[in-house]
Amino acid sequence: MRSTTIDKLPQLVGEQAQIHAWVMNVRSSGKIAFLQLRDGSGFVQGVVVRNEVDDETFELATGLGQESSVTVRGEVREDKRSPSGVELGVSEIRAVHGSSEYPITPKEHGVDFLMDNRHLYLRHRGPWAIMRIRDEIQRAAHDFFTERDFVRFDSPFFMPTAVEGTTNLFEIDLFGDDTAYLSQSGQLYAEAGAMALGKVYTFGPTFRAEKSKTRRHLLEFWMLEPEVAYMDHEGNLQLQVDLISYLVGRVLENRRQELEILGRDTSKLEPSAQGDFPRLTYDEAISFLQSKGEDIAVGDDFGAPHETIIGEAYDRPVIIEAWPSDVKAFYMQPYENDPTRVKANDMIAPEGYGEIVGGSERIYDLALLEKRIEEHNLPREAFEWYLDLRRYGSVPHSGFGMGLERVVAWVTGAKHLREVIPFPRMLTRLYP
RNA sequence: UCGGCGGUAGCUCAGUGGCAGAGCGAUCGGCUGUUAACCGAUUGGUCGUAGGUUCGAAUCCUACCCGCCGAGCCA
Structure with missing residues (x-):
């Protein structure tokens, strides 16, 4: 048989x-x-x-x-x-x-116990369903980019410097002679890739040494980062909406059983599969928050509660664009008619899952980029290769980063990011 | 780093100064359609750690450790 x-x-x-x-x-x-x-x-x-x-x-x-x-x-x-x-x-x-005294009994357990037994808990229904949805989303992303003639382009994990000076990085001792940092983004390398191959995307783990202890943070998470030569801000937004709606659609199509096991209300996901995401400028978003009684002013960055308030106002992800340049990264392209604002956007998921995508058009003018590197006190010598991209046939280009776990958490309705990655790495957890 | 909550049996928890408890699990027995099955019995403890107060501390005090939730930062 x-x-x-x-x-x-x-x-x-x-x-x-x-x-x-x-x-x-x-x-x-x-x-x-x-x-x-x-x-x-x-x-x-x-x-x-x-x-x-x-x-x-x-x-x-x-x-x-x-x-x-x-x-x-x-x-x-x-x-x-x-x-x-x-x-x-x-x-x-x-x-x-055989098996006896299996630790995870058919009764309730606490989070910490289940995480201590993560290697076994993965066998159970809930994690099983989440891992299959995570797989579906990754597979769908690869299909999405393949259909659009993108080339997958792998960026290194050891980096000579910070991509964005603001975040803390994990240091790696290279035989005592030199220090490397674990990658917090593959974007700069993806930009080189886009100049070579036109349309590329990187997909891999990224590392942030932030002492964040919230349900929306991990030390190690996976990020999907497309980068496209000659694509402007508008094209960038369209690509983001197309991608996210495609991913949600694929899960609704192929992972119904898993969503049901998780008790996910699929009617809350269906609008997101249709595309047509609402767009707010940063200034409009600030006004909206003020109308809700929030103490926030133009020039401030959003906190997690602000993202939640905005996200809950819509039945699908919402785009916030035209950010003040000084709350965003050094490489973002300003608007021609208002240099205080950059062609950057966040995408906020519904139901309080926060930012799932961050993207921008990149600065392609050499002098402006040099100026920004200086203003942000970044080590110029580490960026010489990156500046070369603006010295030889520089073109407008754009891209974005999508946090895989944020998207999977939203789609599955998970309470915490640690539930949607097989072995979460957090401030208080490296084992198993 | 800051704020709040917590740490008692393998697990989930009750126990606020006077004998260390329950349910689940495990073990044994029973039961012909169960759905976290059910019924009976048995088993199970460094009360986070150290010190202090007290005739007596899981319980009160001090310090520390660990975890959870939130903030900041971010995807």
């Missing part, structure tokens, strides 16, 4: 099947036992009836500890009570490996 996987069982009703699985839980009476089985592809209930199997098999079934690994054979049966519509009438069980 050929082995199959649980997700394929609904197509095999009435047939014999064999699966390689783990036992999540056993419920039994004297004459019947129910095995909750999982194999990574899905979940199914195995039913073992005493007078249909030999004594040895029945005793094996009722004695299986939580997370024992088993190979199970039986008949696939339709059953209305099962979420997948089928169950397995077990005729044969082979124990692969």
